[in-house]
Amino acid sequence: MKLAVVGAGYAGMAAAVELAAAGHAVDVFEASRIVGGRARATRIGELTVDNGQHILVGAYRETLRLMRTVGVDPARVLKRTPLRFEFPGEFLMQAPRLPAPLHTAFALLLAKGLDWTEKLAAIRLMRGLQADDYRIAPDRTVSAWLGAQKAPSRQRRLLWEPLCIAALNTPAERASAQVLANVLRDSLGGPRDASDMLLPQVDLSALFPGPAADFVERHGGRVQLGRRVGGLRREAEAWWIDADGPYAQVVLAVAPYHLGDLLPALADRVAHFEWEPIVTSYFRYPAGIRLPQPMLGVDAGLAQWLFDRGRLCGQEGVIAAVISARGRHTELPAAELEQGIHAEIARIVPNLPPPASVQTITEKRATFACLPNLQRPAAATGLPGLWLAGDYVAGEYPATLEGAVRSGVGAAHRILEAG
Numbered sequence: 001m002k003l004a005v006v007g008a009g010y011a012g013m014a015a016a017v018e019l020a021a022a023g024h025a026v027d028v029f030e031a032s033r034i035v036g037g038r039a040r041a042t043r044i045g046e047l048t049v050d051n052g053q054h055i056l057v058g059a060y061r062e063t064l065r066l067m068r069t070v071g072v073d074p075a076r077v078l079k080r081t082p083l084r085f086e087f088p089g090e091f092l093m094q095a096p097r098l099p100a101p102l103h104t105a106f107a108l109l110l111a112k113g114l115d116w117t118e119k120l121a122a123i124r125l126m127r128g129l130q131a132d133d134y135r136i137a138p139d140r141t142v143s144a145w146l147g148a149q150k151a152p153s154r155q156r157r158l159l160w161e162p163l164c165i166a167a168l169n170t171p172a173e174r175a176s177a178q179v180l181a182n183v184l185r186d187s188l189g190g191p192r193d194a195s196d197m198l199l200p201q202v203d204l205s206a207l208f209p210g211p212a213a214d215f216v217e218r219h220g221g222r223v224q225l226g227r228r229v230g231g232l233r234r235e236a237e238a239w240w241i242d243a244d245g246p247y248a249q250v251v252l253a254v255a256p257y258h259l260g261d262l263l264p265a266l267a268d269r270v271a272h273f274e275w276e277p278i279v280t281s282y283f284r285y286p287a288g289i290r291l292p293q294p295m296l297g298v299d300a301g302l303a304q305w306l307f308d309r310g311r312l313c314g315q316e317g318v319i320a321a322v323i324s325a326r327g328r329h330t331e332l333p334a335a336e337l338e339q340g341i342h343a344e345i346a347r348i349v350p351n352l353p354p355p356a357s358v359q360t361i362t363e364k365r366a367t368f369a370c371l372p373n374l375q376r377p378a379a380a381t382g383l384p385g386l387w388l389a390g391d392y393v394a395g396e397y398p399a400t401l402e403g404a405v406r407s408g409v410g411a412a413h414r415i416l417e418a419g
Helices: 010-021 061-069 102-109 116-131 142-148 153-168 177-186 209-218 256-262 264-269 309-313 334-346 401-418
Strands: 003-006 026-030 041-044 047-050 078-081 084-087 091-094 197-200 222-225 232-235 238-241 244-247 249-252 275-284 295-297 305-308 318-324 357-368 386-388
Touching (some): 003 244, 010 026, 010 061, 010 209, 010 249, 010 401, 026 244, 047 318, 061 209, 061 401, 084 153, 091 153, 116 153, 142 153, 142 177, 153 177, 197 309, 209 222, 238 249, 249 401, 256 264, 275 334, 305 309, 309 318, 318 334, 334 357, 386 401
Parallel strands (some): 003 026, 003 249, 084 295, 249 386
Antiparallel strands (some): 041 047, 078 197, 275 318, 295 305, 305 318
């Protein structure tokens, strides 16, 4: 079969690798000159950073499997640490190295910043989810679900709501409780190592998509960068991508809002979607400046998470501040936002000098809004030989790297079954 993938993000490269590993040469088309899609490397002066800081967790089994398939050792490129959820001076939860489910129970019991009533309520909530097989019916917002569980307000603010934002990139008052439950099932409710935090020590393009492109080409495929596809058409029982073809099977792994540009008939599949941004500000301080931990939360601040890139990838003095989803920050001028975040970092790092430079990157449509009962399109388009892949495709996960990879693997398997 002659096969093609349009889009070289995590979903597209996952599909291409799975097909290449099965012995098929695959043509990959990518409009950008950098692989990774909405999780890719970018340049700030002489620094290579990411268009948005991401983390992985131990539950990302398919991402880790495909990294190994293309020759990337996760132990070399990811800093693995037991779950550590910290807002300095307010809250600290860390998972001990105990067998599951004791690691989760003790993480909650020993959490600093919650009283015993709040700790026991959190354990009851997790046990209730487990008893219900992590099903929440009917689906509702995370806020409504927490209210029904009578979760204490401080516990909600310091634990569940930040987890929701981090996992779903959607505020708790809008986010799907069922999708959050799926994430909790596979992380806090999974094996001990499933809740481990995996912090990238290389840029997101080098983490998987770049080595994946090399793998595809070593297996007889082509990865065409800077190749924007103008149109897709079906002729004589095959697909044509501009003048390239014929292709028996095509995977469309582009951002969902680009589907209609390639094939107008697909536009209505995501017409009802809403979008959430991710803002990442990179602060350059003198080389000696460090955070107490590689990753810290910010309680009730403009920033939500801080990452010490010196500790992670050798970029001494560089601190990345991440803000997920919509909020008050979107209404602030960039300079005011950056000044506010600098003040928040200064409360954690004593005697912090002004940054030498700040660069803010905003992905306005970083992910879909993960709303309750959201109808997400299936991988099968209903058109012969045409499949969808992306973090927005129907599945149990929100818009995460693992969700994208799983969708790409799923599309590839459907092609292999059809062939």
